[in-house]
Amino acid sequence: MAEKRDYYEVLDVSRTATEAEIKRAYRGLARKLHPDVNREPHAEERFKEINEAYEVLSNADRRAAYDRFGHAANGANMGGDPFGFGGSPFGDIFENFFGGAASGSRRRAAPPRGADMELTVELTFEEAVFGVEKDVEIDRLETCDACHGSRMENGQTPPPCPTCGGSGEVRRVQQTILGQFMTAGPCPTCHGEGVTITDPCHVCNGRGRMRQYRTISVSIPAGIDDSAALRLTNQGEHAPGGGPPGNLYVKVRVKPHRFFTRSGRTIQSEIGVNVAQAVLGDEIEIDTIEGAVVFTIPGGTQSGQQFRLRGKGVPDLRG
Structure with a gap:
């Protein structure tokens, strides 16, 4: 397997690049390498590579971890005891006491919503007064078309995690001088997801989502005020695990007019x-x-x- 390239090198930015510089570099590369635009043999691989790099470098916490530990920070399975009782002087821990198939019958939490997004659109004075249709460009995480969000090749259903039986959590019994205590926490194998990705989708690299550019038409109502915000329901980022999409919030900025000023209506x-x-x-x-x-x-x-x-x-x- 080829060695992974440095994420900063992938996006052609310095290690001290700002968030805006990273986003600008990513958007420029994404436009050139998107499979719908670029039909060259290696364009798809490069497109997936820049998406992977941007996913890490656009997130402050993941970027900090990457700067310290390199690719191991984002690919390593931390494993170990998620409850912090390993090596405790109070006695034995019986791992997965209620794990396996028995815990698989527990009800799992509903999948989360996708992230909300915000953008600003600039209007002329006349557009704010009379209303207008505006096309805006966004780049957002969308459900992978190849695996339909399952993260598995050809949209297969991921098998349940063998450690927690699909519940996403494990229970443990702690023997202390005060008696027995039972604790529950995220499964260390699947990290609380309840499934294992045994055959990752080759298009999204097993993530279930990919960044896509979209042009969305926004209907600006007549009489809108400067700094007002419009909510476009379900036009935000798509959620992992089949949850509902987030919302898109469009903030309005009205340019000053040469002759007219406005106070209310x-x-x-x-x-x-x-x-x-x-x-x-x-x-x-x-x-x-x-x-x-x-x-x-x-x-x-x-x-x-x-x-x-x-x-x-x-x-x-x-x-």
Whole structure:
């Protein structure tokens, strides 16, 4: 088996690279090597390699462990006693006291939801007022198409863990001077998953999920405020183990306008008139968010005086 390359080398970044630099490098490589784009013989292997590197280096804890221990940090089975009683002076521990098939009948916890995602979309003043459809690009973890999330080749069902019988936990009895105590914790063999991946999927390397680029259409409602957030249900990352996807939160940032400002549903602008127009009154053409209109300035208008044009503000977001 070929020796694994250094993850920093795979993404072509330095060991001191920031999170943003790592993400930028990954996105650039992913676009070039995605199997739907690149049909070269080794592109698929390279695509899986950069996904594996990014999975580690984009996670602060996993990156720190990798920096200390290299590939062993992410591939080693730590094993041992998950309860910390090994070598205890209080007596014997009977491992897997209720393990095996008996514990396999215990109800396992429901699979977790996928992670939520956040992104920011920039709008013009007019887009925020009238609403708009925006296409946004995201890269998220999605269920592997080859194994359908089972992590096994050809979508096979993983066999139950032989240590815990599929329950994901083992129980142990601790003999102490105070008597017997029974404890339960994650199975050291399957790490609480209840299954063993005996024939890993070659596409996702037995992970059950892969990073994919998607373009999603976001419907921005008319009248949305700056800094408002929209929730797109189930558009976040896909969950491991068949759980529901997370949500995607889209935060809105509205660019300032050259002429108009906004306060709630009111749009404001300033216009200049000469002394004669202010004293005697006049008809002038002024710009609104919907286009130019003719407005009559009454005689005796004072500097700083405000006038209201009904129906020329921001639509009510509630309809």
